[in-house]
Amino acid sequence: MKQLLLILFLLLFTFSSTAQNVGINTIGAVPDNSAILDLNSFDKGFLVTRADTANINSPAFGLMTLAPIDSCLYMYNGVKWVGLGGAGSNCSCNCNNSGSTSFVFPCNGTVIPVIEVTNSITGKIWMDRNLGASQVATSSTDAAAYGDLYQWGRCSDGHEKRTSSLTSTLSLNDDPGHGDFITNSTAPNDWRNPPNANLWQGVSGINNPCPTGYRLPTETELDAEHLSWTSNNAAGAFNSPLKLTVAGNRDNNGAISLAGNFGFYWSSSASVGSAFCLGFDSNIAFSAGACTRGMAASVRCIKD
Numbered sequence: 001m002k003q004l005l006l007i008l009f010l011l012l013f014t015f016s017s018t019a020q021n022v023g024i025n026t027i028g029a030v031p032d033n034s035a036i037l038d039l040n041s042f043d044k045g046f047l048v049t050r051a052d053t054a055n056i057n058s059p060a061f062g063l064m065t066l067a068p069i070d071s072c073l074y075m076y077n078g079v080k081w082v083g084l085g086g087a088g089s090n091c092s093c094n095c096n097n098s099g100s101t102s103f104v105f106p107c108n109g110t111v112i113p114v115i116e117v118t119n120s121i122t123g124k125i126w127m128d129r130n131l132g133a134s135q136v137a138t139s140s141t142d143a144a145a146y147g148d149l150y151q152w153g154r155c156s157d158g159h160e161k162r163t164s165s166l167t168s169t170l171s172l173n174d175d176p177g178h179g180d181f182i183t184n185s186t187a188p189n190d191w192r193n194p195p196n197a198n199l200w201q202g203v204s205g206i207n208n209p210c211p212t213g214y215r216l217p218t219e220t221e222l223d224a225e226h227l228s229w230t231s232n233n234a235a236g237a238f239n240s241p242l243k244l245t246v247a248g249n250r251d252n253n254g255a256i257s258l259a260g261n262f263g264f265y266w267s268s269s270a271s272v273g274s275a276f277c278l279g280f281d282s283n284i285a286f287s288a289g290a291c292t293r294g295m296a297a298s299v300r301c302i303k304d
Contacts, residue, residue: 153199
C-alpha cells in the first residue's frame with residue numbers, strides 16, 4: 001500500500017492537467033494555456049519519432065518525424081514533407097536557398113562555407129567547387145570533387161544525389177514534392193509535364209539551388225569561361241581557375257554515365273525543348289543547346 005501511495009504521489013508531482021491540456025514534470029504548476037502538452041526538464045530532451053517519410057502512409061497535416069535516411073526533421077504541410085533543419089540535403093533548401101551563405105555536404109552534416117574563385121580573364125567570380133562536392137578538385141578525375149548531378153531546373157530536393165531513387169511519374173509542378181530522379185524516355189525527355197523553360201533564371205529564379213548571391217551561369221557566361229581555357233578539352237577545363245572535373249552525367253533513364261571520362265555543366269539558358277550545357281572530354285570541349293532537361297549534369301554557381 002505504501003508503495004502504491006508513493007507511486008501515486010510521484011505521478012501527481014510530475015503530471016498535471018486541466019480539462020484542455022496536460023503538463024509533464026511541471027511540478028504541480030498549471031500547464032501553459034497555449035499548449036495542449038507542456039513538457040518541462042532541465043536535463044532531458046523531447047524524443048521525436050525516427051521514421052523515414054517514405055514509410056509513413058497517409059500522413060496527417062502537421063505530422064513530424066526525424067528521418068534516419070538524411071538526419072532531417074520533417075513536417076507534413078498537407079501536400080508534401082518539408083525539411084525543418086538538420087544534416088540532410090533537403091533540410092536547408094526545399095527549393096529555396098535564400099539566406100544561406102553555406103551549403104551542407106550530403107548526409108553527414110558538414111557545413112562548407114562558400115569560397116570564391118575569380119577568373120582574371122573573364123572577371124567573373126564563381127564558387128570554387130561543384131554543388132555537392134566535398135573539396136576543390138585535385139585532378140580532372142577527382143571523384144570527391146564530382147559533386148551532385150541536377151536535372152535542369154530542379155532544386156536541391158535529393159534527386160541530385162547519384163544514388164537517389166527513380167520514378168517514371170512526371171511532375172505537374174515546379175517542385176515535384178519528393179527527391180526521386182524522374183525518368184522519361186519520350187521526347188522531349190523532360191521531368192516536368194508540361195515543361196517550364198522559366199526555371200533557374202537568375203539569383204531569385206524558381207528552384208535556384210545555389211547559395212545566396214549565387215546562381216546558374218547563362219550560356220554566354222559559360223561560353224566565355226570555356227574560351228578562356230588554355231586547351232579545348234578536359235585538361236583545359238581542369239587547368240582553369242574553376243578546376244572543372246569529368247563528373248559524368250545521369251541519363252534520362254537514371255543511369256550514371258561517363259563519370260571519369262566526360263564533364264557536363266548546366267547553364268540557366270533554355271532552348272526549344274532542351275537547355276544549353278557545356279561538355280568536354282580528353283579530346284574536345286563544346287557548348288550544346290540540345291541537352292535534354294531530363295538528364296542530370298553538374299552545377300557550378302556564379303556570383304550574381
